Amino acid sequence: MKWDKGAQMTEITQQLQLVHTGLVCRDMESARARLAMALGIRWVGDDREEWPLVIEGESVRLSLRIAHASNGQANFELIEAVPDTPWVTSEAIVQHHLCFHSPESEEACMQLERQGFRRVMGQSGDPQGYFRDPAGLLIEIIGDNLLSYLNGFYQRSLEAGVQETQAI
Numbered sequence: 001m002k003w004d005k006g007a008q009m010t011e012i013t014q015q016l017q018l019v020h021t022g023l024v025c026r027d028m029e030s031a032r033a034r035l036a037m038a039l040g041i042r043w044v045g046d047d048r049e050e051w052p053l054v055i056e057g058e059s060v061r062l063s064l065r066i067a068h069a070s071n072g073q074a075n076f077e078l079i080e081a082v083p084d085t086p087w088v089t090s091e092a093i094v095q096h097h098l099c100f101h102s103p104e105s106e107e108a109c110m111q112l113e114r115q116g117f118r119r120v121m122g123q124s125g126d127p128q129g130y131f132r133d134p135a136g137l138l139i140e141i142i143g144d145n146l147l148s149y150l151n152g153f154y155q156r157s158l159e160a161g162v163q164e165t166q167a168i
Helices: 008-013 026-038 104-116 144-168
Strands: 017-025 048-055 058-068 075-080 092-102 118-121 129-132 139-143
Touching: 008 144, 017 026, 017 048, 017 104, 017 139, 017 144, 026 058, 026 092, 058 144, 075 144, 092 144, 104 139, 139 144
Parallel strands: 017 075, 092 139
Antiparallel strands: 017 092, 048 058, 048 118, 058 075, 118 129, 129 139
16 A cells, blocks of 8 residues: 555545554553443553663663553553653543554654654654654554554453453
8 A cells, every 4th residue: 555645634544543542640550440440441461561662763761561451342552651751641541642553554654744743752764653743642653563462462351351251
């Protein structure tokens, strides 16, 4: 699939598949409990991990705590806030970003940059990253490999919900 240089934002998003809604929280345990109760979801994979990243053009290594959940209709990513990064909030829980998949993720990233989105995470030419539009909207683009990785978490979340239901 080739991207038309003159494509408008609506054409770009029509070619992308929504993967998850990203949320940022101040406290992982309380956010997980609140959202599990409110949305009927089961969180998986919230261990703290070291991630080598490029943020605002600078290579950094961050300790991130990320959990994933799915209700079968929607997927969620919950990230514990880290000061001086894209993952900050003054709220207990806040909607943070929308994550989209494209099998042509490198082209999708370049198209967003041509449309005026500023790359917040990843290096120029990377096939995935975070992009902020001038109005503040934050979009994440991912390719096939990261989609496969995330789908494993969403499947585990659904299985945990089924097991819990069967135990009742």
